Amino acid sequence: MLEKRLVVDSVRHLNARCFVVAFRSGEVAAAARAGQFLMVSVTDAIDPLLRRPMAFCELLGPVTARTGFSILVERTGRGTTLMSRLQPETELEVLAPLGTAFRPPSDAEDQCCLVMGGVGSAPFPLLAGDLIAAGHDVTAFIGGRTADHLLCADDLDRLGARVVLATDDGSAGHHGLVTEPLQHHLDEATGGVTVYSCGPTPMMRAVDDIARARGLPHQVSLEAPMACGIGVCLSCVVPVQEADGGWSYQRICREGPVFDADSLIWEHPDA
Amino acid sequence: MLEKRLVVDSVRHLNARCFVVAFRSGEVAAAARAGQFLMVSVTDAIDPLLRRPMAFCELLGPVTARTGFSILVERTGRGTTLMSRLQPETELEVLAPLGTAFRPPSDAEDQCCLVMGGVGSAPFPLLAGDLIAAGHDVTAFIGGRTADHLLCADDLDRLGARVVLATDDGSAGHHGLVTEPLQHHLDEATGGVTVYSCGPTPMMRAVDDIARARGLPHQVSLEAPMACGIGVCLSCVVPVQEADGGWSYQRICREGPVFDADSLIWEHPDA
């Protein structure tokens, strides 16, 4: 884990809500794995007080000599609004890399389905690159409310993934939920499949229903409000199934953000 | 009174502690009088929360078509430290002009002694310019701990004032208190004299003792921590002599910052 003051290399606005911030840091980039995240301080002042968690989106520079990394951010509140105004060469305090990474499929022959919604696309360019480099066949299912809410399609395409789009309003790709083309794809698929998902909880739950019904391994990346990102505040917990049939809280920032979907309890148990 | 978002035109660092910030605003400059001040917001965030009071130092541009004004700032705490890092073109919220102005001598023949210490020099370039334009003979007595603490000497000289320096350590001008050359000057002076002072309280008190002893009119510019600068919080009060022999609190931001020294009670009366 590194505590660093990093320099913003560039800020690229994708649309009115979303933007990509590139940071210079070979050191952090060399350590970062797909699925992990960083905690970014958006101000040196006391308001907003807490750092913001952000997934690694892409690593920059040659594979053997990384020069930096990027994050994909959706403007949703005060902290991300401040970030949207960042200028190149600004310095920000960062803790990275944090949390668990996506694990490769247990079977080297598996094809991979990456299912994402909205800004949940953020960790997938990095994951897709790794999976494709390891020889997996990768299909990315990208969902969003409108065409404007589909993120990383070009990046994933460029990396060599097959890209399938779905929008609630039909403005791009399939008109409907992203799980519909996923289901269709799995119906046709031959051979092993590993599923990865990140996005709104209802989407991840629906993906999980599909994966469970077919007995497919499924890894999800979760989110929760975080105060520390390093495991000390216990703010980011989710209920997780225990081997003995009981359940316990685990920390998304340490035991996650990537979990085996099998272990998750989507409906919070009564205390 | 104006509530404005102003643009910083330039920031010029005089030494490690002091700097001059020029703002563009013909409107504020046209309204500002020597001795008045503004309240500057140093951040859009909530910390530091309060605006900082700063005296008008110089008006910029031609007399008939002002383009802006400058303030002279000493870095003493959090707010002024943030100000010292200001960049040109930054926008700041400002309330201006506030408070009372220095009044011209009641006798048009009077020569004027301007006595200042440290950053108390700030309001005097503007005042000196006005007095000289009105035909008064102006001598500026500038005191400070070391040569580095003498401010506005060049500006006052350029404006046509006679400049007398004094330092505690003898590193420039008279070795000793600024009141010593003042006293000497008054001993030699013929004709009426009006005294103006701004600086550390002990200095202003000493100037007042000298002026009172000689029956000279003396105007002082006071400071106090201010929350509002517009007269509503009652934080900035000083005890002032009442006509009936009693005393009352007056607000430095409204009834001041410029007071007739006569009316001030330097030693706080018992409540």
Add this chain to the structure above:
Amino acid sequence: MPEPTRNPDLTVKVGSLALSNPVMLASGTVGYGDEISKFVSLDKLGGIVVKGLSLEPVRGNRPRRIAETPGGMLNSIGLQNIGVEAFVEEKLPKLRQYDTCVVANIWGTTVDDYAGVAARLDREEGVHALELNVSCPNIKEGGISFGTDARQLHRVTSAARAATSKPLWVKLAPGVTDIGLLARAAEEAGADALSAINTIRGMMVDVARREPVLSTVFGGYSGPGLLPVALYLLFEVKRATPLPLIGIGGINELDHVLQFMTIGASAVQVGTANFYNPGFTGKMVDELIEWCAQHDVDSIEELVGSLQLPAGF
């Protein structure tokens, strides 16, 4: 296509008193309205609560009277005011000309003081309500604040109640173990509405001088840092009594106004924000109109007390 936006109705009722909108100026932060009216038209606001009035003029505390804190400030003004008589003669005539509710914040150091100020104002047209500032020491009872003891609060409220037929608001003090108890005491003594909260005690030290920053050692904490405490205490007051409520403490943006109202405040008062942003309350009214329009809220009173609580609350 969205419907053409109707003009949202911002009027709110605090008991029998109707305000044109829920945004008011808090006591002690706008004097008697003279200076602030250069920055915000009082006609535009729901109301103004004037600086706390006592029977006689009061000089207030020796400076230094303020200290900045992280995200807030302390004050120890010491209730400096011109006295109720000068208020009526010099300030009220001007205030009467505005189309806004004028609330007189009043205080004393004995029960009789409070009753005296209330009685004096009872005859005055243009004073729409009285607000008791009970964060003052009761000098006859050992200096314990009226606002921290339910019995004393009951007495002082009853005395003011007997002295006036105008709407009577009691402004609760934080810094008590159970604010609900105090709220009920005020209710039982005849208060028409409760304002919550006044400043909470705070202190800052000047380490270089090894002295408190304030001449009075500690003072009243106000500003954004107070917000979550004020929201919580309003929630407790709401649970304790059915009286109409006015929310106060740390308001620094529209969302804070809305938070107070969602919990149950019919109106809010803005204090410290007037210092660092004197046009703030006018902006709040504009933004409130916009917010209602954007959220299809026809009447802002729909929001009041609309908070949904989990089971068990």
Add this chain to the structure above:
Amino acid sequence: MPEPTRNPDLTVKVGSLALSNPVMLASGTVGYGDEISKFVSLDKLGGIVVKGLSLEPVRGNRPRRIAETPGGMLNSIGLQNIGVEAFVEEKLPKLRQYDTCVVANIWGTTVDDYAGVAARLDREEGVHALELNVSCPNIKEGGISFGTDARQLHRVTSAARAATSKPLWVKLAPGVTDIGLLARAAEEAGADALSAINTIRGMMVDVARREPVLSTVFGGYSGPGLLPVALYLLFEVKRATPLPLIGIGGINELDHVLQFMTIGASAVQVGTANFYNPGFTGKMVDELIEWCAQHDVDSIEELVGSLQLPAGF
């Protein structure tokens, strides 16, 4: 020429316990020391107070557990912890290896719970002191917090006192009318030192959802916005008792550490700052050394309680 700087003495005593310096990690903000030690060497600090321990493991509250506030945050973790037994077996061995004071923060919902945890830890080497978190409801007495009632505080402190011969610290809760009363109750019951303060209650509302942000409606307010309240309450505690004090609340820079110490804290605990700046406490120790050198302070204990008060205090 300035004298060659001697190494300032940062050691402080909290009663019989000597700390290498006054900077400690506050309970609940650094777990049991595992993760934070990647950012600050525990050997460098005066001490660590571990997450509040109970007799049995506790799951804690349902999420959402935090909310951001202007200049601070709310939490409702619900005292999630692994229980005293797992602490002793899994965490303490590692903590023993550090050259720092380890303080066990303990709590319960009955007086016997507290006594039980205290007794269990009394036998354990490497636990240098116990700190009672009394901001918990007493389930047998209608759920009123141990920390808000002097009689209950006396009982729970006495019970813990009887169960341990280790230094016993009582961590006072704010949100009471008179914290001095509580401080004296703890003193009389045998506390060796007092920590002040725990979080104060606060609330935030999600207006869009018309719901409280936290699942528990309100939570504990911490961070910079709490500072002036914490300083004031420490001052009141200092006036009430001669016990050694530990200052807590809102520390965000060295000046805040110094302010607590000037009022009378022998040591301080840093909480929320560990979240947004995990290396913060190490930096505080470095800056403290520098400050002492620059201000010709040979021993930091000179600062403790050096506040000069105006006449009448």
